[in-house]
Amino acid sequence: MSRAGKIARRSFLIGSAAIAGGVAFGIWRYRDTGPNPLLAELPEGGAALTPYVMIDGEGVTVIAPRAEMGQGVQSALAMLVAEELDLPWDQVKIDHGPPAVVYYNGAVVAEGLPFASTDQGILARNARAFGDVVSKFMSLQLTGGSSSMVDGFDKMRKAGAAARAVLIEAAAKQAGVPAKGLKTEGGAVVLPDGTRKPYTALAAACAGIAPPADPPLKPRQDWTLIGKPVQRRDMVAKCTGTARYGIDMALPGMVYATVRTSPRFGAGIKRLDTKKAEAARGVKMVVPVEDGFGVIADNTWRAFQAADLVEVEWEPAPYAADSAALFKQVAASFTEARRDSRFKDAGDVDTALAGADVVEAEYRIPFLAHAPLEPMNATVKLGKDRLDIWVGTQIPLQVVASAAALSGLSGDNIHVHVLPIGGSFGRRLEDDYIRQAVEVAQSVPGVPVKMTWQREEDMTHDFCRPLAMARGRGAVAGGKVTALDLGIAAPSVTASQMGRLGIPAAGPDTAIVAGAWDQPFAIPAYRVSGYRVPDMPPVSSWRSVGASGNGFFHESFLDELIHAAGADPLAERLRLVTDPASRAVLEAVGKMSGWGATLPKGKGRGLAFTLSFGVPAAEVVEVTDTPDGIRIDKVWVAAEVGAVIDPVNIEAQMTGGVVWGLGHAMGAEITFAGGEIEQTNFDSYPAMRLRQCPVIEAKALQTSDKLRGIGEPAVPPAAPALANAIFAATGKRIRQLPLNREVTFL
Amino acid sequence: MRITVNGTAHEVDVEDDMPLLWVLRDVLGIHGVKYGCGIAQCGACTVLLGDEAVRACQTFVSDVDRPVTTIEGLGTPDAPHAVQQAWIDAQVAQCGYCQSGQIVSAVALLRANPAPSDAEIDDAMSGNLCRCGSYPRIRAAVKAAAKMLQEG
Numbered sequence: 001m002s003r004a005g006k007i008a009r010r011s012f013l014i015g016s017a018a019i020a021g022g023v024a025f026g027i028w029r030y031r032d033t034g035p036n037p038l039l040a041e042l043p044e045g046g047a048a049l050t051p052y053v054m055i056d057g058e059g060v061t062v063i064a065p066r067a068e069m070g071q072g073v074q075s076a077l078a079m080l081v082a083e084e085l086d087l088p089w090d091q092v093k094i095d096h097g098p099p100a101v102v103y104y105n106g107a108v109v110a111e112g113l114p115f116a117s118t119d120q121g122i123l124a125r126n127a128r129a130f131g132d133v134v135s136k137f138m139s140l141q142l143t144g145g146s147s148s149m150v151d152g153f154d155k156m157r158k159a160g161a162a163a164r165a166v167l168i169e170a171a172a173k174q175a176g177v178p179a180k181g182l183k184t185e186g187g188a189v190v191l192p193d194g195t196r197k198p199y200t201a202l203a204a205a206c207a208g209i210a211p212p213a214d215p216p217l218k219p220r221q222d223w224t225l226i227g228k229p230v231q232r233r234d235m236v237a238k239c240t241g242t243a244r245y246g247i248d249m250a251l252p253g254m255v256y257a258t259v260r261t262s263p264r265f266g267a268g269i270k271r272l273d274t275k276k277a278e279a280a281r282g283v284k285m286v287v288p289v290e291d292g293f294g295v296i297a298d299n300t301w302r303a304f305q306a307a308d309l310v311e312v313e314w315e316p317a318p319y320a321a322d323s324a325a326l327f328k329q330v331a332a333s334f335t336e337a338r339r340d341s342r343f344k345d346a347g348d349v350d351t352a353l354a355g356a357d358v359v360e361a362e363y364r365i366p367f368l369a370h371a372p373l374e375p376m377n378a379t380v381k382l383g384k385d386r387l388d389i390w391v392g393t394q395i396p397l398q399v400v401a402s403a404a405a406l407s408g409l410s411g412d413n414i415h416v417h418v419l420p421i422g423g424s425f426g427r428r429l430e431d432d433y434i435r436q437a438v439e440v441a442q443s444v445p446g447v448p449v450k451m452t453w454q455r456e457e458d459m460t461h462d463f464c465r466p467l468a469m470a471r472g473r474g475a476v477a478g479g480k481v482t483a484l485d486l487g488i489a490a491p492s493v494t495a496s497q498m499g500r501l502g503i504p505a506a507g508p509d510t511a512i513v514a515g516a517w518d519q520p521f522a523i524p525a526y527r528v529s530g531y532r533v534p535d536m537p538p539v540s541s542w543r544s545v546g547a548s549g550n551g552f553f554h555e556s557f558l559d560e561l562i563h564a565a566g567a568d569p570l571a572e573r574l575r576l577v578t579d580p581a582s583r584a585v586l587e588a589v590g591k592m593s594g595w596g597a598t599l600p601k602g603k604g605r606g607l608a609f610t611l612s613f614g615v616p617a618a619e620v621v622e623v624t625d626t627p628d629g630i631r632i633d634k635v636w637v638a639a640e641v642g643a644v645i646d647p648v649n650i651e652a653q654m655t656g657g658v659v660w661g662l663g664h665a666m667g668a669e670i671t672f673a674g675g676e677i678e679q680t681n682f683d684s685y686p687a688m689r690l691r692q693c694p695v696i697e698a699k700a701l702q703t704s705d706k707l708r709g710i711g712e713p714a715v716p717p718a719a720p721a722l723a724n725a726i727f728a729a730t731g732k733r734i735r736q737l738p739l740n741r742e743v744t745f746l
Numbered sequence: 747m748r749i750t751v752n753g754t755a756h757e758v759d760v761e762d763d764m765p766l767l768w769v770l771r772d773v774l775g776i777h778g779v780k781y782g783c784g785i786a787q788c789g790a791c792t793v794l795l796g797d798e799a800v801r802a803c804q805t806f807v808s809d810v811d812r813p814v815t816t817i818e819g820l821g822t823p824d825a826p827h828a829v830q831q832a833w834i835d836a837q838v839a840q841c842g843y844c845q846s847g848q849i850v851s852a853v854a855l856l857r858a859n860p861a862p863s864d865a866e867i868d869d870a871m872s873g874n875l876c877r878c879g880s881y882p883r884i885r886a887a888v889k890a891a892a893k894m895l896q897e898g
Binding site (some may be wrong): 069071072094175231232234235236237238239240241242243244245247248250256281299300301304371372373374375420421422423425426452454455465491649652653656657659660663681682683687688689690691692693695696 | 761764765768771772773775777778779780781783784785787788790815818819820821822823826834835837838839840841843844845847849850854864867868869871873874875876877878879880881882883885886
């Protein structure tokens with residue numbers, strides 16, 4: 001039960017008529033984003049000062065309408081409100097709130113536009129503003145693209161400031177004094193005579209006071225909370241086993257289910273025999289779902305066991321059956337007919353390469369699964385005219401739309417309760433598992449069903465990061481890199497993913513070349529071309545999306561060119577870099593790591609830099625080539641984020657991004673055989689273990705005035721920095737991931 | 747079958763080969779213990795059997811011969827165990843899903859070895875997967891907890 005829901009069932013301080021009279025949002029009105037959903041949830045009253053701030057007699061609740069999947073976004077968003085509201089951190093309560101258009105994410109679409117984040121030209125700025133409009137009209141209440149803080153930085157502070165203005169006015173009216181002389185501090189309005197009026201006691205008096213349209217914000221030097229470490233509000237629960245994730249839902253009378261669908265994406269059932277499963281202990285029924293079946297039982301384990309007893313044959317896959325054939329299709333896509341984009345085309349590349357000793361290299365990266373530790377699950381109850389879904393999701397409004405299409409109910413009768421998520425990395429931008437749970441629930445109307453995937457179902461039904469290849473050609477002269485021509489061939493994540501959401505995605509896909517075409521280097525002849533590979537198994541957004549692999553391509557090949565030129569990897573990048581923030585990041589990582597120091601024999605250092613999601617990030621990886629294999633000793637990472645909201649959480653996101661990037665580069669790949677994913681669990685899809693984890697030193701710079709999100713940008717440079725370090729230590733240049741195809745790791 | 751969990755005895759009517767994990771989660775409603783892989787690869791389901799850390803997903807309920815302690819049996823939000831407090835102080839959790847198992851593994855380590863070396867921490871904690879990459883803070887928290895426990 002959300003806090004908003006609980007509040008609705010308590011006795012309130014003020015009447016609903018007064019609220020309907022308008023304590024809602026002033027600052028969003030000009031954008032016409034739809035009603036404040038908190039008002040609908042408050043039939044008996046309560047003060048919803050904006051769609052983001054709710055006050056009752058018990059406290060102040062901040063609505064942080066983004067999915068909490070480990071990145072600390074809800075605490076960070078709440079800090080922004082608390083700062084402007086002068087609300088002590090220990091008084092802040094946080095709730096995800098209901099799905100609503102007003103909570104659209106205006107920053108996420110901007111990231112997919114073909115303008116480099118360093119481009120501040122008029123065309124780029126207009127396009128970004130258009131992105132805001134597109135996102136709103138598509139109801140993208142979406143968590144992803146490292147965009148939550150970019151989107152929320154002003155919105156949440158203004159929500160706090162607007163609520164503060166209303167509280168001051170309410171206190172002034174109540175005390176019969178002018179609002180001008182009033183201050184706020186410690187969660188209270190302070191009257192001129194020193195009397196403190198706690199916000200909770202002012203909620204009633206707020207009714208009818210319209211928040212200001214554009215309240216002034218505190219200047220940065222007056223911040224007392226932003227930039228200071230706080231304890232994340234989910235920390236104690238997560239360290240005491242009391243946090244409740246989607247998989248922990250429990251409702252009276254609940255039954256348990258699991259689902260198996262075709263492991264050949266898009267292929268249906270050829271033959272099905274459910275007799276043995278139906279006879280198993282605890283099994284209530286076996287039910288149909290799209291391209292598969294569900295088993296409903298009296299506990300999850302019995303449902304898993306019974307699902308194994310179902311005899312099923314699947315239709316053949318509608319795409320090439322194995323990885324070798326899929327890679328052949330990628331290799332065959334470097335053609336003019338399949339050229340998708342050429343956003344970067346500086347100088348005369350063909351001429352520059354014609355007269356030179358051309359350096360050439362080919363790279364490849366595999367499919368990768370998200371494999372968050374909490375397997376996909378959803379709990380659904382289909383009532384007479386009401387559908388409730390309890391689930392971890394990054395796209396709550398899309399879930400409402402899908403559930404409406406499946407059930408025939410209108411969106412108003414569908415209630416999505418968004419729960420904390422045990423890792424996602426982009427997986428929960430899909431709603432396949434939720435639709436399945438709704439289908440299962442349709443077989444047992446009135447009974448709540450918790451549907452949980454077995455790990456094997458999760459691993460073999462992921463929408464992967466696509467496989468891809470890159471071909472680089474380049475030239476060097478006089479100790480400098482003079483030409484770089486990079487072609488990248490990959491399936492389109494955007495077309496695949498948006499297609500499933502029913503959103504048209506016309507034009508070139510920036511994801512095919514993100515993290516490569518938009519890098520801030522002034523190489524005289526510099527071209528990046530994207531080639532779109534025909535449809536394959538479905539693909540999706542995986543932490544850092546296109547940049548996750550393109551960083552490896554670009555920075556591996558640039559490193560090869562720099563070595564061919566006989567230059568220093570840091571010095572040559574600093575010579576080529578054009579963007580001041582990117583320069584600062586490179587200089588910082590050089591200083592942190594003591595770049596250039598002589599290393600003992602067997603050790604090597606690699607440097608890589610990727611600008612992604614507007615964040616320049618540079619990493620130095622140090623490895624030792626031991627007789628038993630490569631050991632990763634230390635990593636230094638620097639990134640420019642504009643403003644640090646919470647330094648402790650930023651460090652966690654940066655080090656987590658490094659571990660994610662290194663761990664997959666070391667040994668993870670998804671392969672296909674017979675049209676099916678071959679890896680089924682963490683024994684065949686390994687991740688970095690604690691004993692392999694290097695010491696990581698992270699630094700977030702704040703030289704730019706633009707706030708940026710840090711959930712993803714530390715990922716792309718990790719793999720190339722590691723490959724470059726292995727080259728430095730061993731002389732071996734590895735051009736494919738995972739790296740353990742060619743070296744052993746300790 | 748009779749099992750004792752967090753100091754309370756329970757009678758359960760289940761198959762002998764039902765994994766302890768699912769008895770805890772779906773029969774007894776103890777949700778701090780998590781399902782991650784089902785094949786003892788991730789450690790999210792780690793519980794104490796006596797003082798020993800075991801993977802509940804690969805422990806048949808009929809083999810439970812000692813009292814079981816889950817994360818909930820170590821401490822509470824108001825009165826956390828020293829290891830839980832160290833985790834909170836170090837802000838270890840990101841998504842947090844693996845942390846119940848991580849903490850239980852650390853408790854077992856420190857009961858057996860109150861002053862583990864870095865290598866011993868690495869060995870004892872490498873059966874627990876963290877997809878978010880909280881490993882550096884796990885190391886720091888284990889050390890802080892060891893110190894806290896030794897100083898009483």
